[in-house]
Amino acid sequence: EAEVAQSPRYKITEKSQAVAFWCDPISGHATLYWYRQILGQGPELLVQFQDESVVDDSQLPKDRFSAERLKGVDSTLKIQPAELGDSAMYLCASSLLPATDTQYFGPGTRLTVL
Amino acid sequence: AQSVTQLDSQVPVFEEAPVELRCNYSSSVSVYLFWYVQYPNQGLQLLLKYLSGSTLVKGINGFEAEFNKSQTSFHLRKPSVHISDTAEYFCAVTRTGANNLFFGTGTRLTVIP
Numbered sequence: 574e575a576e577v578a579q580s581p582r583y584k585i586t587e588k589s590q591a592v593a594f595w596c597d598p599i600s601g602h603a604t605l606y607w608y609r610q611i612l613g614q615g616p617e618l619l620v621q622f623q624d625e626s627v628v629d630d631s632q633l634p635k636d637r638f639s640a641e642r643l644k645g646v647d648s649t650l651k652i653q654p655a656e657l658g659d660s661a662m663y664l665c666a667s668s669l670l671p672a673t674d675t676q677y678f679g680p681g682t683r684l685t686v687l
Numbered sequence: 688a689q690s691v692t693q694l695d696s697q698v699p700v701f702e703e704a705p706v707e708l709r710c711n712y713s714s715s716v717s718v719y720l721f722w723y724v725q726y727p728n729q730g731l732q733l734l735l736k737y738l739s740g741s742t743l744v745k746g747i748n749g750f751e752a753e754f755n756k757s758q759t760s761f762h763l764r765k766p767s768v769h770i771s772d773t774a775e776y777f778c779a780v781t782r783t784g785a786n787n788l789f790f791g792t793g794t795r796l797t798v799i800p
Binding site: 614629666671675677678681 | 719723728729730731732733736738777779781785786787788790791792793
């Protein structure tokens, strides 16, 4: 069964350092999402791509976060510089279509900022 | 704007007992509703969704949910839980014309042997 791949699974960094997360969606899925999940809360959308275009990045802290999906396949989420408050699980999901179509989630990257 | 409220942050239940996890939504337009499950150290997995049609929706692992428009609810139920059902459960909502989902804060279900 096809799965969404994410790496690394765990990342520990010091504040002010740069970090990057990678996501490879299920083949053929045009829609890709990055979520941030703080411990004890539900996932919060950071950015949504349709193919290589950003559809929604209204909740992305653009002064320090960036995301790209250059060829409309895999995607990278970057934080520079990392802050203590960025410690969270970063989840990637993909779907064939946006909104009502089933989203398939990767295992996530747990980020700890010291 | 749409949102969901999960009224219980934690629900302990004995094995083989029934369980109901509550979810209420707020939206001024037609909505689509979802339940996702998250096992420890894993991503989320879809349990079931309501898009249209029958208000009783059956999902995987023996779970079902009922869409109640008058009460703006979409509660999740299972008649007999197993130890393996221990996980975090998230209710989510979207609406016509929206691009993405809004998740609730989650309910941690703990099944006690």
